[in-house]
Amino acid sequence: MKLGELSPCEFVNVESEFAAMSVAIGASAAGARAYTATASQGLLFMVEAVYNAAGLGLPIVMTVANRAIGAPINIWNDHSDAMSQRDSGWIQLYAETNQEALDLHIQAFRLAEELSTPVMVCMDGFILTHAYEEVEMPAQADVDAFLPAFEPRQVLDPDEPVTIGAMVGPEAFTEVKILQHYKQMLALDRIPEIAADFQRAFGRDSGGLVRPYRTEDAETIVVALGSVLGTIEEAVDELREEGVRIGALALTSFRPFPLDAVRAALEHATNVVVLEKALAVGIGGIVTSNVRLALSGLPIHGSTVIAGLGGRPITQRSLRDLFLRAHAGELESLSFLDADWGLVERELQRMSQMQRSGPHAENILRDVGAVAHKAV
Amino acid sequence: MEKPFAITLDVGSSLANKTGSWRDERPVYVHRLPPCNDACPAGENIQGWLYEAEAGNYEAAWRVLVRDNPMPAVMGRVCYHPCETACNRTHLDEAVGINAVERFLGDEAIKQGWRVEPEAEPSGKRVLVVGAGPSGLSAAYHLALRGHAVTIREAGPMTGGMMRFGIPRYRLPREVLDAEIRRILDLGVELELESKVENIETAMREGGFDAAFLAVGAHLGKRAYIPAGEAAHILDAVSLLRSMEGEERPLLGRRVVVYGGGNTAIDAARTAKRLGAEEAIIVYRRTRAQMPAHEFEVEEAEDEGVLMRWLSTIKQADEGRLVLEKMELDETGFPQPTGETEELEADSVVLALGQEADLSLLEGVEGLVVEDGVVQVGPDMQTGHRGIFAGGDMVPAERTVTVAIGHGKLAAKNIDGWLRGVPWEHPPRPDVVTFDQLNVWYYADADRTVAPQLDAVRRTSTFDEVQLGLDETNALFEARRCLSCGNCFGCDNCYGVCPDNAVMKVDEADGYKFDLDYCKGCGICAKECPCGAIIMEPEQI
Amino acid sequence: MSAPDKTRIRFYQTGSFAVGGRLLDPEQRSVQAEGERTNAITCGHRACQGCGEALGARYALDAAVRAAQGRVIAANATGCLEVFSTPYPETSWQIPWVHSLFGNAPAVATGIAAALKAKGREDVRVIGQGGDGGTVDIGFGCLSGMFERGDDVLYLCYDNEGYMNTGVQRSGATPPAARTATTQAVGAEPGNVFGQGKSAPLIAMAHEIPYVATATVAELRDLEQKVEAAMELHGPRYIHVFVPCPLGWGSASSDTIRLARLAKETGIFPVFEARDGVVSGVSKIRRRLPVEEYLRPQRRFAHLFGDPGRPDVVARIQAGADRNIARFGLLEDEGEGR
Structure with a gap:
């Protein structure tokens, strides 16, 4: 940008994520294509503005490099951050690979600007964001052909002044929200159409609502978002070779949630496993609740597996065991992949013994003999 | 542009919300009586003519002035200016130099040759004015303006009365006096000098007059008994x-x-x-x-x-x-x-x-009352004899030129009413504006532009005028010191300070109007009006 | 060529103090005297009777609009001004205006400025604005960020010394001893405690931005001239406008301008301007008054004047005003009035 290679463009170094989204709001309202990126705590710090951008219908595109949310503080990957914003009014697209992440951003701008609604492109922190991978960079001219110049639906312009961001009371607030919802329903049609356009233009199958993998005759289907699909698909391939009728379903669009597409992909299965990288404390799965809604009335055995929290590796071996148990109908409705229940039990015991049992995280670290003890 | 529902709105759409319904008091523009006007014995609209003068509209100012007083150049020299004593500006720094501005306007009128014309068609009525002093001249002027045929009979050889015979030249140059009298006579007033009226009733009957105004003055010096030698020069x-x-x-x-x-x-x-x-x-x-x-x-x-x-x-x-x-x-x-x-x-x-009046012409007039050597008149300046009015030094009042001129005007209005069969009524007098009704913060601090004076030596050795007049710039600045008590002078404050933009600026002539659709009745305009020309009145609900 | 000095007009009855005057040349009149002024915020807004903020906002924005030949965009923080001006389906704004959040108006303004720059719209100027809550408290991080980055935004803070629209709570701009819903007039130190609160203008100056000024709704020409001065510059600029609040202060609706005048004349609110972090001018006190004149008409200070009252607290407030007067040199050296 400084060299003028990216022009016209302004790059604003802000003091906080809250300001980042706010600057994007201002820029977008003034008719510029606006973009920012964040992750984890940063996303939460900007939450107020995240909701605001959606409520104002500003077509901002934001990358969320999915990471855990503290406390305890943790910088590694999971989906807790983006999942917390599932109801913010933003469209959420989850990339499986870096190539898809790139492709989704281009599609996201087109989608956002067509519908005048913001789009979040979620890509797994570290797993994708810190991986070196060769990607195909589309040419500027091709992108320009695919993505028309930004024609804002509303813009701050002295030649045609408007008031943006009025205070709306009970008399119209519901309708404003219905319209926000309606835009996402429109997106259910536009997301696959744009993906198809993209494929025509660039020759890659990226995006769309869902991506089934070997689900045709599958009795067991694993549902997941993001980069973990790669590992899942390998496990599926392995089990398929062993004759297990298993498949996977990648949810590329989590918001809007493609109820019909999910139902169509899963309705013939017997077992559905939802592998989630976030925990809704107090209930369990977040994605599961959405999938269940898609499957209402169907006699399908569903279970939630919470995996990869705070960057815990999801190995093919663990998945294979998990899938076999699921296929056998042995999986509990909620389970935690590779959890060390001994640690949990011991901490629960300490808690029951004394009031001042101290913070869980430090206790557990001490228990596993990690950093703190080694340092001393 | 098709705007997103509800969150994005067309500008200025709040005009649909008529906030005037919140109001329990409404502002009202008023004209209150400035203390100068209240104090003026000649009933001048001083604030009114200063308003024109401060804009540099000297002829307009002069025309407002001569609606009440036909002799501003004289008045600007000899008046004791009770207006300045009453002026609210005295509480701030010094009174506005009203007298000096008046003189400037009067002199300007003489210099420019401004004239007045009768305002009414000839009425066919004839009025006899006895005495060509300030009161008689004033009455003649106002009667002539109203279309009546006026004859002045003056016993002496010259017009002016005490203005000529009682006020030294160094205070009132005679060419100024003559110019202003000439302007009155130019209205068609008939003047008969050295024509003493011996008996008013006879004079009216013989001359066919419908009414008379007596203004013979008080020319007889009072003597005190002082034991004196023959050679004493008294x-x-x-x-x-x-x-x-x-x-x-x-x-x-x-x-x-x-x-x-x-x-x-x-x-x-x-x-x-x-x-x-x-x-x-x-x-x-x-x-x-x-x-x-x-x-x-x-x-x-x-x-x-x-x-x-x-x-x-x-x-x-x-x-x-x-x-x-x-x-x-x-x-x-x-x-x-x-x-x-x-x-x-x-x-x-x-x-x-002191002086006494020669009232010999009134002998035998029925109903007419003389007490303490002066003729008694009612509030309409009419004597006890219908159709005979009197004013000036011969009636009970302070004996000044200004009072006399005021008498002439008041009598003329009443004579006019009497002649037309429609008694004149004094319009209601609004309350006088007091200093605490003003918001004096807004007035600029400026000292009075003191009229330059001749030095004392020169003054005492000649009969040249002692007080020199203001020049144009001085007169303008002096006029602009007027606080315009109780009357809008177009400062734009109400228009500017309204948080609801509920004051409309119509134009210079019509000033401002309240937009009662939006006025919430907060009262800021009234409180921030420098001159107290806005009051808050309770809404009738 | 510089504009005529409209803060020093002599010999015109009301001179510099009134809004305009029929005797003044049009270019000597304030923006607010113009028959065709913008009315950036127009009739029908729902501000309380006698709202100082509605007045201050119109004064400032109309001046900005004139300085920018009509090409102004404003970003507004949540607060009274936002709420009373834009209840759906009506808006009182006549300029392009956006409201996003309570704490992000400076950043939204930055975004607008960045967009305009990217689009090559150098003719359009950007204003950020908010009340004291949105500025000195909630939005302070964004304000400081906007300052330090040097963004081309004029930020206007309308200071009514508290969160008025939500029920009169204390803010970082609430003065000592003032009663609010969260600083009750009880105890040994009734009302807001001494030593709390901050001066946003001084903090703004510490950023060494090109222009910082304070103003009140009582000195219209001064305010307009400061807006004009700010509009002649680029980069971050900050004007802190003192706007009395009849509701929150418990004052008569008609006293709004009078209280602003008293705040300045007592030394309670110093009116000054600063360029590049250095005070470059102060508005002198014309007729100095004791702080009591300012405090008494406000019910939020009523506990200082009951029986027995708190003369000690009034004395502390007077001492604060005296410090302002000494610190900023608010008294005329010689009695040359204007």
Whole structure:
């Protein structure tokens, strides 16, 4: 940008994520294509503005490099951050690979600007964001052909002044929200159409609502978002070779949630496993609740597996065991992949013994003999 | 542009919300009575003409002025300006120099030759005015403006009355006086000089007059009994001042004593100085504080070297010398003789003890009442005899030119009403604006532009005018010191300070209007109006 | 060529103090005297009777609009001004205006400025604005960020010394001893405690931005001239406008301008301007008054004047005003009035 290679463009170094989204709001309202990126705590710090951008219908595109949310503080990957914003009014697209992440951003701008609604492109922190991978960079001219110049639906312009961001009371607030919802329903049609356009233009199958993998005759289907699909698909391939009728379903669009597409992909299965990288404390799965809604009335055995929290590796071996148990109908409705229940039990015991049992995280670290003890 | 629902709105759409319904008080523009107007004996709309003058519209200002007073150039010289005493600006710094601006306008009118024309069609009625002094001239002017045929009969050889015979030239140059009288006569007023009316009823009958206005003045100097030697030179002030209009200057001698404490005494003493007296001494039986003369005249006289002898009476007058008796004030403030005497050298004694009217023309007029040597009149200036009105020094009132001019105007309005069979009624008088009703924060601090004065030496040796007038810039600045008490002067404050933009600026002539659709009645406009021209009135709900 | 000095007009009855005057040349009149002024915020807004903020906002924005030949965009923080001006389906704004959040108006303004720059719209100027809550408290991080980055935004803070629209709670701009819903007039130190609160203008100056000024709704020409001065510059600029609040202060609706005048004349609110972090001018006190004149008409200070009252607290407030007067040199050296 400084060299003028990216022009016209302004790059604003802000003091906080809250300001980042706010600057994007201002820029977008003034008719510029606006973009920012964040992750984890940063996303939460900007939450107020995240909701605001959606409520104002500003077509901002934001990358969320999915990471855990503290406390305890943790910088590694999971989906807790983006999942917390599932109801913010933003469209959420989850990339499986870096190539898809790139492709989704281009599609996201087109989608956002067509519908005048913001789009979040979620890509797994570290797993994708810190991986070196060769990607195909589309040419500027091709992108320009695919993505028309930004024609804002509303813009701050002295030649045609408007008031943006009025205070709306009970008399119209519901309708404003219905319209926000309606835009996402429109997106259910536009997301696959744009993906198809993209494929025509660039020759890659990226995006769309869902991506089934070997689900045709599958009795067991694993549902997941993001980069973990790669590992899942390998496990599926392995089990398929062993004759297990298993498949996977990648949810590329989590918001809007493609109820019909999910139902169509899963309705013939017997077992559905939802592998989630976030925990809704107090209930369990977040994605599961959405999938269940898609499957209402169907006699399908569903279970939630919470995996990869705070960057815990999801190995093919663990998945294979998990899938076999699921296929056998042995999986509990909620389970935690590779959890060390001994640690949990011991901490629960300490808690029951004394009031001042101290913070869980430090206790557990001490228990596993990690950093703190080694340092001393 | 198709805008997103609800969150994005068309600009200015709040005009649909009529916040005027919140109001329990509404602002109202008013015209209140400025203290200057209230104090003016001639009933001038001083604030009104200053409003024009401060904009540099001198002719318009003069026209507002002469609606009430036909002689502003005279008035601007001889009036004791009670308006300035009443001026609210005195509480801030110094009174507005109203008198000086008035004189500037009057002089400007003479210089530019501005004229007035009758405002009404000829009425066919004839009015006799007796006396060509200020009151008679004023009545003639106002009657002529209203379409009546006016004849002035003046016993003396010249017009002007006391303006000519009682006020020295150094205060009122005669060319100014003549110019303003000429403008009145130019309205078609018939003037008969040296035409003494012996009997008013006969004169009216024989002349076919429908009404009369008497303004014969009070020319007879009051005499006090002073034991005097044969060679003592005693004369009265009125005669002295009158004789100044003749060819021969009266001879007063080296030392002149003036006896009295009124304005005439001051005029006589200052005249004596100008006639060459080395000493002019005013002898007055009370104290300076009790002198009826106006303070500024006393000060000017002192500046010119006039001496004062308080608490003294003249007991005896002989050639070249007087015997004075010292007085002292009793508990009630009244001077009492002490028996203690002293001598004072004096070549002549000028008595300035007041004047009386010659009322011989009224003998036998039915219903007419004379008390204390003056003719009694009602509030309409009508005597007890219908159709005969009177004013000026011959009726009970303060004897000043301004009062006389006011009488002439008031009488003319009433005579007009009487002639037309529609009695004139005084319009309702609004409340006088007090200082605390103003928001004086807004007025710029500016000192009075003092009219330059001739230096004292030059002043006492000639009969040139003592007070020089304002020049155009000075007059403009002086006019702009007017606070415009109780009357909008277009400062835009109400228009600017309304948080609801509920004041509309119509145009310069029509000023501002409240937009009651939106006015919430907060009252800021009223409180921030510099001149108190907005009041808050309760809404009738 | 510089504009005529409209803060020093002599010999015109009301001189510099009134809004305009029929005797003044049009270019000597304030923006608010113009028959065709913008009315950036127009009739029908729902501000309380006698709202100082509605007045201050119109004064400031109309001046900005004139300085920018009509090409102004404003970003507004949540607060009274936002709420009373834009209740759906009506808006009182006549300029392009956006409201996003309570704490992000400076950043939204930055975004607008960045967009305009990217689009090559150098003619359009950007205003950020908010109340004291949105500025000195909630939005302070964004404000400081906007300052330090040097963004081309004029930020206007309308200071009514508390969160008025939500029920009169204390803010970082609430003065000592003032009663609010969260600083009750009880105890040994009734009302807001001494030593709390901050001066946003001084903090703004510490950023060494090109222009910082304070103003009140009582000195319209001064305010307009400061807006004009700010509009002549680029980069971050900050004007802190003192706007009395009849509701929150418990004052008569008609006293809004009077109280602003008293705040300045008592030394309670110093009116000054600063360029590049250095005070470059102060508005002198014309007729100095004791702080009591300012405090008494406000019910939020009523506990200082009951029986027995708190003369000690009034004395502390007076001492604060005296410090302002000394610190900023608010008294005329010689009695040359204007």
